[in-house]
Amino acid sequence: xxxxxxxxxxxxxxxxxxxxxxxxxxxxxxxxxxxxxxxxxxxxxxxxxxxxxxxxxxxxxxxxxxxxxxxxxxxxxxxxxxxxxxxxxxxxxxxxxxxxxxxxxxxxxxxxxxxxxxxxxxxxxxxxxxxxxxxxxxxxxxxxxxxxxxxxxxxxxxxxxxxxxxxxxxxxxxxxxxxxxxxxxxxxxxxxxxxxxxxxxxxxxxxxxxxxxxxxxxxxxxxxxxxxxxxxxxxxxxxxxxxxxxxxxxxxxxxxxxxxxxxxxxxxx
Numbered sequence: 001x002x003x004x005x006x007x008x009x010x011x012x013x014x015x016x017x018x019x020x021x022x023x024x025x026x027x028x029x030x031x032x033x034x035x036x037x038x039x040x041x042x043x044x045x046x047x048x049x050x051x052x053x054x055x056x057x058x059x060x061x062x063x064x065x066x067x068x069x070x071x072x073x074x075x076x077x078x079x080x081x082x083x084x085x086x087x088x089x090x091x092x093x094x095x096x097x098x099x100x101x102x103x104x105x106x107x108x109x110x111x112x113x114x115x116x117x118x119x120x121x122x123x124x125x126x127x128x129x130x131x132x133x134x135x136x137x138x139x140x141x142x143x144x145x146x147x148x149x150x151x152x153x154x155x156x157x158x159x160x161x162x163x164x165x166x167x168x169x170x171x172x173x174x175x176x177x178x179x180x181x182x183x184x185x186x187x188x189x190x191x192x193x194x195x196x197x198x199x200x201x202x203x204x205x206x207x208x209x210x211x212x213x214x215x216x217x218x219x220x221x222x223x224x225x226x227x228x229x230x231x232x233x234x235x236x237x238x239x240x241x242x243x244x245x246x247x248x249x250x251x252x253x254x255x256x257x258x259x260x261x262x263x264x265x266x267x268x269x
Contacts, residue, residue, distance in 0.1 A: 011055050014108060015062060020237045021103055021252065024259030036062045060118045098133035099255060101126050106251045142166045143189030143257060146182055148206055150174035150198035158192055161246050165253065176201035183210040190256060195222045217256040
């Protein structure tokens with residue numbers, strides 16, 4: 001039987017992915033995850049759930065930390081006021097609860113009852129928050145989107161989802177060279193990128209080159225997530241695994257634009 005440490009480790013990839021999407025930064029997301037783990041090591045009962053669901057208890061402890069119900073290990077009643085002020089500032093800068101509900105539902109696949117447990121809110125309230133968040137998605141300001149994908153059927157699906165959200169597809173590129181050229185000419189507000197492209201070039205390299213001249217969020221949509229989650233380099237903030245769910249893609253696009261204001265599509269076309 002796996003030890004408690006091993007069982008927690010099994011849930012770390014999803015928790016880190018959730019924290020990155022929630023905060024818009026690998027570094028910031030990992031800092032909260034690390035603080036959560038330190039608090040759990042100091043007090044293992046923090047992740048105890050009524051039904052023994054370790055995953056549920058872990059995410060609840062993570063959110064308890066975010067809203068200040070847990071005290072970090074480097075802060076106690078004798079800590080300097082400035083340190084506590086910095087903690088409070090970080091808490092006040094956190095995303096709205098609607099986005100938390102949306103990500104917990106679509107990215108992590110928690111039920112509404114489980115989300116209520118994690119956020120310590122009634123299930124009816126989480127249902128209302130989810131509905132409001134979906135309404136916000138539909139009302140979101142549009143932007144220009146570059147799709148880097150060498151499979152025509154997948155590219156068509158991605159374009160359809162993007163258009164349904166009200167965004168404008170500036171083009172579909174199946175090579176690194178084509179992607180960089182399109183981005184340089186049309187300046188997208190967001191990029192959806194596969195990793196492996198038609199001519200053997202890399203969507204990772206294409207995205208890196210585009211970001212040298214355009215401050216734009218990139219969402220990787222790939223069947224090979226292990227190529228990005230190696231720990232050997234900075235991991236992407238936004239990563240969707242193929243086959244993908246349309247709502248997960250919509251939520252991820254929305255989150256990326258909320259945390260990284262993008263160029264509107266008014267001048268596109």
